[in-house]
Amino acid sequence: MSYIATANSVKYVGAIPVFAEINPANYNLDVNDAARKITSKTKAILLVHQIGMPADIDAFKDLAAKHNLKLIEDAACAAGSSYKAAKIGSHSELVCFSLHPRKVISTGDGGFITTNREDYYQRMKLLRQHGMSINDRVRHESSKLIFEDHVEVGYNYRMTDIQAAVGIKQLEKLDWIVSERRKIAMRYNEAFKDIDCIQLPIEKEGYFSNYQSYSIYLKDNCPVSRNEIMQKMLDDGISSRRGIMTTHRETAYKTECAGLSLPISEKSADRSIILPLYIPMKNEDIEKVIEAFRMYVSVPVTS
Numbered sequence: 001m002s003y004i005a006t007a008n009s010v011k012y013v014g015a016i017p018v019f020a021e022i023n024p025a026n027y028n029l030d031v032n033d034a035a036r037k038i039t040s041k042t043k044a045i046l047l048v049h050q051i052g053m054p055a056d057i058d059a060f061k062d063l064a065a066k067h068n069l070k071l072i073e074d075a076a077c078a079a080g081s082s083y084k085a086a087k088i089g090s091h092s093e094l095v096c097f098s099l100h101p102r103k104v105i106s107t108g109d110g111g112f113i114t115t116n117r118e119d120y121y122q123r124m125k126l127l128r129q130h131g132m133s134i135n136d137r138v139r140h141e142s143s144k145l146i147f148e149d150h151v152e153v154g155y156n157y158r159m160t161d162i163q164a165a166v167g168i169k170q171l172e173k174l175d176w177i178v179s180e181r182r183k184i185a186m187r188y189n190e191a192f193k194d195i196d197c198i199q200l201p202i203e204k205e206g207y208f209s210n211y212q213s214y215s216i217y218l219k220d221n222c223p224v225s226r227n228e229i230m231q232k233m234l235d236d237g238i239s240s241r242r243g244i245m246t247t248h249r250e251t252a253y254k255t256e257c258a259g260l261s262l263p264i265s266e267k268s269a270d271r272s273i274i275l276p277l278y279i280p281m282k283n284e285d286i287e288k289v290i291e292a293f294r295m296y297v298s299v300p301v302t303s
Helices: 004-012 031-037 057-066 118-127 136-141 161-172 174-192 226-235 263-270 283-298
Strands: 044-048 070-074 094-098 111-114 214-218 272-275
Touching: 004 044, 031 057, 044 057, 057 070, 161 174, 174 214, 174 283, 226 272, 226 283, 263 272
Parallel strands: 044 070, 070 094
Antiparallel strands: 094 111, 214 272
């Protein structure tokens, strides 16, 4: 259960993505079902921190170690989130973040990677710029003549210097941004806590979310459907989003995933609604979202 880019990254290197169920409490990969999907062909576990809610990293590190697998974290949504008092990005060898406009901090697009291994760091610097042995900044600043070599086939995965400058300033404000986002999330929690037909985000002890997205699950006893609520809110000028994508049901994966059933993930995706949450979000806009959602989730919707 993730945006399709997660699975696509596996296919780009000629590997086959294998999908497992999620824990419905936080939409993250279920460690027990992931364990059941491991075979002799498995090479790595790609762990997604969905909507900014940290996954159980320690459980997956143990699982990966048991089967001699690499653990890679997809933290596209999790900049500023923490797990057991340590920021996401500091727990494993490779952690990937997104700087897309919908993320907590943004450079317009692009992303960044954290690693605790010097060899990975050097290799990524090489690959990002066509495999060039000496980058252009070093060459331009040198007082001696230098010729670069291209030591392997690389890529053009650089962001611009202007984007990088924006990103650095955004990182400096990250803690404040997350704090402000959490204030809005807590207002939503307080406003909706008495509605018995919904499940609010669950943040267990030791898990600290940046609330990149605020997702509400509609239980079976909800008197209206998710899509009806979304349409009525849209009619009121409030844009919401569906729950997290189930990649195996997307057209690009339907053929190879024919017959695959992940009922927990599918139900979680189909019955979840993501409400607006951004910085700066005006107080009157927050109240408008609260009023509209309470009205439409609590009464049958009619045309």
